[in-house]
Amino acid sequence: MNGATVWLRTSLVALFLAPRLLAAQGDDKGADGFDDVHFHLTNYIQEGTDVRDFLRIMGKRTHRSTLFGIPLQQTWSYENSGNYAPTYYLQTDAPLYYYSFTDAFIAMAYKSLKPEEQARLDPMITGFNPADMYAADHIRRVLKTFPGVFTGIGEFTIHKEFVSSKVAGDIASLTDPALDKILDFAGEAGLVVLIHNDMDMPFAKAGTEPVFLTQMKALLRRHPKTTIIWAHMGLGRVVRPIQASASAPVTERNPNQGAIVEGILSDPALRHVYFDISWDEVAKYLLATPETTRRAAKLIDRYPDRFLFGSDVVAPRDTTQYYAVFEMYRPLWSLLTAEASEKVRKGNYERLFDAARQRVRAWERAQGW
Numbered sequence: 001m002n003g004a005t006v007w008l009r010t011s012l013v014a015l016f017l018a019p020r021l022l023a024a025q026g027d028d029k030g031a032d033g034f035d036d037v038h039f040h041l042t043n044y045i046q047e048g049t050d051v052r053d054f055l056r057i058m059g060k061r062t063h064r065s066t067l068f069g070i071p072l073q074q075t076w077s078y079e080n081s082g083n084y085a086p087t088y089y090l091q092t093d094a095p096l097y098y099y100s101f102t103d104a105f106i107a108m109a110y111k112s113l114k115p116e117e118q119a120r121l122d123p124m125i126t127g128f129n130p131a132d133m134y135a136a137d138h139i140r141r142v143l144k145t146f147p148g149v150f151t152g153i154g155e156f157t158i159h160k161e162f163v164s165s166k167v168a169g170d171i172a173s174l175t176d177p178a179l180d181k182i183l184d185f186a187g188e189a190g191l192v193v194l195i196h197n198d199m200d201m202p203f204a205k206a207g208t209e210p211v212f213l214t215q216m217k218a219l220l221r222r223h224p225k226t227t228i229i230w231a232h233m234g235l236g237r238v239v240r241p242i243q244a245s246a247s248a249p250v251t252e253r254n255p256n257q258g259a260i261v262e263g264i265l266s267d268p269a270l271r272h273v274y275f276d277i278s279w280d281e282v283a284k285y286l287l288a289t290p291e292t293t294r295r296a297a298k299l300i301d302r303y304p305d306r307f308l309f310g311s312d313v314v315a316p317r318d319t320t321q322y323y324a325v326f327e328m329y330r331p332l333w334s335l336l337t338a339e340a341s342e343k344v345r346k347g348n349y350e351r352l353f354d355a356a357r358q359r360v361r362a363w364e365r366a367q368g369w
Contacts, residue, residue, distance in 0.1 A: 034326060035349035036065035038155060038194065038231060038278035038310025041106065044074040045087050046099060048315030051109040055117055057322050063346060064353070066194070068124040069106055070314070071156055072167065073099035095168040100127035100138065107146040122151035122353050124194065130156055131170040133178045136185040143189065143360070147369040151356045153186055154194030154229075159212050161202045161236045174215035180222060187226035190359025192352055194276070199234030199242065199260070206243040210234075213260065220264075220273050227352060229274045229308065232282045233261060241285050258299055265303045274348070278310030283328045290331075297335035304340035308348045 036058075042048030046069065049057070058065060076085050077094035086092035103125050110123045125142050128135040139153060157163060158172045158179070165171075172179070174197065186193050200210035213234075220228060235241060241257035264270050277286065286296045300307050309326070316322040333341055 032061050033063060034061065034309055034345040035063050035353075036311050037229065037276050037308040037349050038312045039065045039067065040070055040155075040312070040314040041067055041109070042069035042102065043087060043315045044070055044072060044089055044096070045076075045085075046070075046073060046102065046105070047087075049317070051113065051121075052117075054316070055113075055120070057316055057319050058120070059319065061323070064120050064122065064349065066124050066152070066310075066353075067106055067110060067121045068126045068155065069099075069102035071098055071100075071102060071126040071128065072096040072163070089163055089166060093166075096163065096166045097168045098127065098129045103127040103142045104145075107142070107149045110149055111146070122192075122357070123149050124155070125150050125153045125191075126156055128153075128156070128182070129169065129172075130158060130179050130182060131172045131176055133181065135178055136181040139182065139185060139191075140189075143364060144367070144369055147364045148361065150191070151353055151360060152192030152194060153182070154192075155196050155231055156194075157196040159198045160196055161198060161239055174212065174219050179219065183219070183223040183226050183228070187223060189363045190356055192356045193226055193228045194231055195228060196231040197234065198236050198239045200239055202236070202238040204240075204242075210242055210260070217264065217270070221269050224269065224272055227272055227274070227356065229276050229352075231276050231310075232279050232312075233257070233275045233277065235282050235285055237281045258295055262299060262302070265306050274306050274308060274352070276308045276310045277329075277344075278312035278325070280312075280325050280328060283325060287328065287331055293331050294335060297332055300332075300344060301337050301340045304337070304343045305348060307344045308352075309345050 040048070041051065041054060048069070051067070054065075072089070074086055074089055074092065074096055075094040077092065080094045081092045084091075086094070089096060106123050106126075110118060110121060113121070125139050127142075128138045132138075143150060158174055183193060185191075197212060197216055199213050199216070201212075204210070216230075216234070220230075235257075242260055243256055261275065264273060277283075285292070287293050309329070311322060311325045313322050313325065333345075336344065
C-alpha cells in the first residue's frame with residue numbers, strides 16, 4: 001500500500017468519524033449534558049443499582065449526581081399481604097419505618113470508588129427521623145463516622161401524599177422543633193438540604209389556600225443561612241399545581257402555582273431557597289399543554305439561578321430508564337434561553353454543591369475529623 005493510498009483511507013475514516021466524535025462531544029458538553037440533583041440508588045426495600053453500574057449508566061451525559069437511598073423501609077407484613085413481598089409503599093397497607101443504615105450503605109458504596117469516580121458524586125444523609133429531636137445528632141454522627149464523604153442531607157420528607165400517614169411513630173411536621181434543629185445544624189456544617197414537602201393536600205379544590213404553604217414559608221424564613229432545595233416545586237403524584245378559582249372576585253388574592261413560586265423567588269428573605277423540577281410526575285404538570293410549558297419556561301428564564309434538574313429515578317436498570325425524565329423535558333429545554341438551560345441542567349448544581357463540599361470539609365476539619 002503506497003503513501004497516497006494510506007493518506008486517502010485515513011482521510012476517509014476521519015471524515016466518516018468526525019460527525020460521531022462531534023456528537024459525542026455534544027453529549028458531554030452541549031444541550032444533552034446535565035447534573036442530577038435528585039437520584040435514589042436504592043428503593044423502598046433498600047435494594048438497588050450497584051454504584052459502579054450507576055456510573056456506567058451516567059456515562060458522559062451526566063457529569064455529576066447526588067447519591068442517596070430512601071430513608072424509609074417498607075414493612076413486609078404477612079398478615080397484610082401474605083406471601084406477596086411489597087417493594088413499594090402503594091403495594092401494601094403495612095407501615096413504613098426509618099432505616100438509618102442507608103447512610104452507612106451509601107457511604108461505603110462511595111468509599112469503594114476511585115477518587116476520580118467519587119468526584120462525580122455527592123452523597124447525601126437521609127436516614128433520620130425528622131420528628132426526632134435526636135435527628136441532628138444522627139447527622140453529626142454520620143459526618144464524624146464518614147468524614148470527607150457527605151455533601152448534604154435529603155431527600156427527606158415532611159408531608160407527602162400516601163406516605164406520611166404510613167410512617168410508624170410520630171408524624172413529621174413543619175412546626176416541629178426537631179426539624180428546626182436539623183436545618184440549623186445543616187446551616188452550621190454547610191450541608192445542602194433537599195426537602196420534600198407537598199404544598200397542598202391531595203385533590204385540593206381550586207382557589208383554596210394550600211394547606212402547608214404558610215408553614216413551609218415560615219420554616220424557610222427561619223433558616224436564612226441554610227441552602228434549601230424544595231423538591232418538585234411542592235408538587236406530587238396527585239398534588240396538582242395550585243389553581244386560581246375562576247369564580248373568585250377579582251379583588252381577592254387569587255394565586256396559582258406560578259405566582260406562588262415566583263413570590264418565593266422574588267422575596268429577599270428567601271434568597272437561599274431553590275426548586276428542583278425532578279420526577280416524571282412533575283414533568284406531566286409542566287408539560288401538560290404548550291401554554292403551561294411556556295409559562296414554566298418564562299418563570300425559569302426570569303430566575304435562572306434558582307432551579308435545578310433532577311431525575312428522581314429510583315434504582316435504574318439501564319440508561320433508557322435513567323434518562324427518561326430528562327427526555328420528557330425536551331419541550332422545556334427548547335424554550336429556555338441558552339443561559340437558563342445551562343444553569344438549570346448543570347451550573348446551579350455545580351455552584352451549590354461545590355460550595356457545600358468546601359464548607360462541609362472545612363467544618364469537619366475544624367472538628368478535628
